[in-house]
Amino acid sequence: MATLRILTEEGVHRIHEATLELLANTGVKVGESRVRQILLRNGCRDLGSELLGIPRELVAETMLRPQAPLVLQGTDPGRSLTLDGSACYLQNFGSVSVVVDLDSGDLRDATYRDAVDMARLLDALPHCHHAGPLVLPVDMHPRKAKLAAAVATLLYTGKPVSLGAVSDAQEAELCVEMSRVVSSPERPIGRISISPISPMTFPTDICEAIHVAAVSGLPLLGLPCPIRSMGAPLFLAGALLGQNTENLAFGVMARLVNPEVKLMHTSRIGTPHMRTGAKAGADPDVGVAGACMAQMARYYGLPSNVYGMDTGALVSDAQAGLEKAANTLRPMLAGADQISGLGQLGGGLVASFVQAVVDDDIFSFLSHHLQALTVEPGTLDLAGFRRVVGEGESFIIQEATLEALNAGDVWTPGRISAPGSWDEWAADGRKTAHDRARKFARDLLASDPVRYRDDHQEAALNAIVEAA
Amino acid sequence: MSQALSRLHDAVCNGSFRGIEGLVQEALDAGHTALQILNLALAKGLEEAGARFERGEYFLPNLMMAAKAMSTAMAVIQGRLATEGAAQVSGGTFVIGTIQGDIHSIGKEIVAAMLEASGFRVIDLGVDVKPHLFVERAVEHSADIIGISALMTTTMTHQQKVIEILKERGLRDRFKVIVGGAPVTASWAQRIGADDFATDAVSGVRKARRFVER
Numbered sequence: 167m168a169t170l171r172i173l174t175e176e177g178v179h180r181i182h183e184a185t186l187e188l189l190a191n192t193g194v195k196v197g198e199s200r201v202r203q204i205l206l207r208n209g210c211r212d213l214g215s216e217l218l219g220i221p222r223e224l225v226a227e228t229m230l231r232p233q234a235p236l237v238l239q240g241t242d243p244g245r246s247l248t249l250d251g252s253a254c255y256l257q258n259f260g261s262v263s264v265v266v267d268l269d270s271g272d273l274r275d276a277t278y279r280d281a282v283d284m285a286r287l288l289d290a291l292p293h294c295h296h297a298g299p300l301v302l303p304v305d306m307h308p309r310k311a312k313l314a315a316a317v318a319t320l321l322y323t324g325k326p327v328s329l330g331a332v333s334d335a336q337e338a339e340l341c342v343e344m345s346r347v348v349s350s351p352e353r354p355i356g357r358i359s360i361s362p363i364s365p366m367t368f369p370t371d372i373c374e375a376i377h378v379a380a381v382s383g384l385p386l387l388g389l390p391c392p393i394r395s396m397g398a399p400l401f402l403a404g405a406l407l408g409q410n411t412e413n414l415a416f417g418v419m420a421r422l423v424n425p426e427v428k429l430m431h432t433s434r435i436g437t438p439h440m441r442t443g444a445k446a447g448a449d450p451d452v453g454v455a456g457a458c459m460a461q462m463a464r465y466y467g468l469p470s471n472v473y474g475m476d477t478g479a480l481v482s483d484a485q486a487g488l489e490k491a492a493n494t495l496r497p498m499l500a501g502a503d504q505i506s507g508l509g510q511l512g513g514g515l516v517a518s519f520v521q522a523v524v525d526d527d528i529f530s531f532l533s534h535h536l537q538a539l540t541v542e543p544g545t546l547d548l549a550g551f552r553r554v555v556g557e558g559e560s561f562i563i564q565e566a567t568l569e570a571l572n573a574g575d576v577w578t579p580g581r582i583s584a585p586g587s588w589d590e591w592a593a594d595g596r597k598t599a600h601d602r603a604r605k606f607a608r609d610l611l612a613s614d615p616v617r618y619r620d621d622h623q624e625a626a627l628n629a630i631v632e633a634a
Numbered sequence: 635m636s637q638a639l640s641r642l643h644d645a646v647c648n649g650s651f652r653g654i655e656g657l658v659q660e661a662l663d664a665g666h667t668a669l670q671i672l673n674l675a676l677a678k679g680l681e682e683a684g685a686r687f688e689r690g691e692y693f694l695p696n697l698m699m700a701a702k703a704m705s706t707a708m709a710v711i712q713g714r715l716a717t718e719g720a721a722q723v724s725g726g727t728f729v730i731g732t733i734q735g736d737i738h739s740i741g742k743e744i745v746a747a748m749l750e751a752s753g754f755r756v757i758d759l760g761v762d763v764k765p766h767l768f769v770e771r772a773v774e775h776s777a778d779i780i781g782i783s784a785l786m787t788t789t790m791t792h793q794q795k796v797i798e799i800l801k802e803r804g805l806r807d808r809f810k811v812i813v814g815g816a817p818v819t820a821s822w823a824q825r826i827g828a829d830d831f832a833t834d835a836v837s838g839v840r841k842a843r844r845f846v847e848r
């Protein structure tokens with residue numbers, strides 16, 4: 167349902183052509199691995215210093231063929247997502263080890279308890295359609311922490327889940343094992359993310375992780391994170407080219423391992439502060455890049471998954487609201503299938519329960535912009551005018567009013583919206599949006615947890631963490 | 635300043651590193667010694683670039699290109715400097731690396747380039763560096779400062795190991811230790827007994843300079 171295009175058709179085509187040129191002639195660094203051998207067997211040219219040239223024909227064969235709509239399965243079948251371009255879905259940010267304490271508002275290290283609490287909160291937020299480990303606990307061994315965070319997600323949400331980002335074959339295997347515990351053959355649960363290193367570098371461990379993940383048949387998220395002026399050109403067009411090329415290289419590798427593997431086209435472009443070089447926060451280009459990559463995704467017949475709900479703000483303030491809303495709206499209008507970032511602050515270095523609730527509301531508000539406006543006799547409601555103007559009735563008692571409500575024609579104020587009047591607000595203790603979001607999170611966490619796995623599954627999942 | 639030197643000065647200051655070797659050769663052909671080239675053209679050019687950066691006229695890439703111009707030119711005169719018997723002018727030696735388990739290299743590389751630009755001799759150990767290697771390389775190169783980058787809270791803990799090893803080997807007082815990376819905080823630096831911390835390159839370099847100037 168894309169209504170916005172940033173790239174012209176010519177622009178899309180130029181990025182695609184430049185991508186083919188880069189892949190074939192500049193090449194991609196691929197470490198010694200099963201994937202490298204497969205690429206060589208399929209006609210890639212050894213350009214020396216680990217570089218492999220991926221010929222146009224191989225890209226065409228593997229990537230320029232339509233992929234059936236990707237279904238991200240939830241444990242609750244009603245919450246599964248079909249990414250067919252008809253809707254835009256939100257997902258949370260991932261792997262953050264510092265959280266804003268819900269009570270004190272101070273920063274502290276994330277614990278396993280936070281991973282559980284966050285999974286429960288994500289499960290309860292209606293516009294967080296896809297949940298993954300937002301929190302990476304530091305109160306356990308790092309090797310276990312990643313898996314434990316994935317387990318917390320699997321235990322406490324019935325939505326489609328991300329099993330997190332893996333960096334080597336062993337991590338990938340453990341994620342696949344976890345997925346098996348909770349999946350049935352017809353409903354595989356879990357998505358695996360893997361990041362190569364920009365520019366164009368796929369080290370041995372990453373290649374082996376791609377191999378394992380592709381064989382598993384689970385949906386894959388290739389997540390190159392080019393930082394402009396460092397991992398890619400500073401020109402946004404050049405950065406898009408880098409992201410696009412790395413996405414396609416990832417796709418070729420995964421599809422050669424398993425032609426049936428389901429992929430997504432991503433945007434994770436970051437811009438450092440050009441005076442200090444400090445970490446990538448959020449700037450307007452996050453939204454522009456996401457919108458452009460959503461367009462590129464459609465060109466390849468792939469669903470898109472882009473940054474958007476991101477901010478460099480350190481607290482849940484106006485800056486956070488502005489940056490997140492503005493950067494989500496553009497990719498949303500450009501037809502992105504999934505937008506990432508719920509719950510993050512500080513350029514992705516901080517996770518916040520309050521912000522997760524706020525982001526859910528922001529997304530609900532923005533989603534209304536996607537609502538198709540139908541202009542037809544029923545919605546023009548000439549009959550209503552006749553009865554009101556001619557016969558003295560009121561619009562509010564017309565059947566069409568109920569129809570419009572039921573059709574979702576009106577946005578319902580969300581959790582963080584202020585009550586209607588100043589007096590009401592003052593009488594209620596002058597609560598801010600932040601207070602309301604915090605109350606929601608607190609009440610939810612004080613309620614009984616909803617569990618989605620039986621004892622047997624839980625024991626099996628915990629055993630996988632222990633074995634790591 | 636002769637024309638050859640002033641061209642070289644401007645090339646460094648403007649970050650015109652491509653072909654700068656030719657300008658160095660011209661200066662040598664014009665009869666300047668390597669030491670004159672270093673002191674009158676290269677160092678001054680870089681200093682000016684640094685000043686422009688401090689005044690907010692330069693962006694990071696301007697400065698990094700100036701540093702690249704400096705190091706490219708230095709490579710040409712390095713040998714001559716030694717034969718001329720000139721003592722290597724250096725603002726100090728800085729051993730830097732990204733800690734074990736962590737492959738985030740971008741921030742560390744910026745810091746290394748900026749340090750070089752401000753006159754440090756930089757020994758870059760790369761990424762995924764074992765804690766004991768920081769110590770051993772620092773000893774080997776008679777470093778003044780050890781800089782440890784960590785971009786993940788999960789790898790930050792290894793920064794502490796470097797300091798522990800320094801203590802075990804009775805070397806803690808020999809080196810200043812600066813920890814850096816986006817998740818690093820003042821309280822973390824204090825907890826592990828680092829001398830300072832930085833979450834961006836500019837403040838990192840400023841702090842490093844303070845240590846060698848003392």
Ligand code: B12
Nearest residue numbers: 331443737738739741781783786787814815816834835838
């Ligand atoms: C780019 C990136 C990557 C790239 C790295 C490419 C490369 N060549 O470095 C790739 C995609 C490979 C990657 C991989 C991973 N990443 Co990463 N990555 C990032 C990202 C988006 C930006 C980092 C960056 O380069 N910033 C730009 C530079 C300029 O800034 P900087 O690094 O902060 O450096 C500045 C300062 O910190 C300071 N500084 C840095 N070092 C030093 C040292 C000294 C001595 C001093 C004085 C100063 C100093 O000065 C620098 C310049 O101003 C961050 C998010 C973020 N907001 O930081 C995540 C992030 C760091 N990654 C993260 C994760 C989880 C991972 C992975 C584990 C994911 C995975 N499984 O695939 C792997 C890790 C693999 C490993 N073993 O290390 C997490 C870490 C979370 C945590 N636990 O704390 C982050 C925070 C994102 C997130 N929340 O999920 N990543």
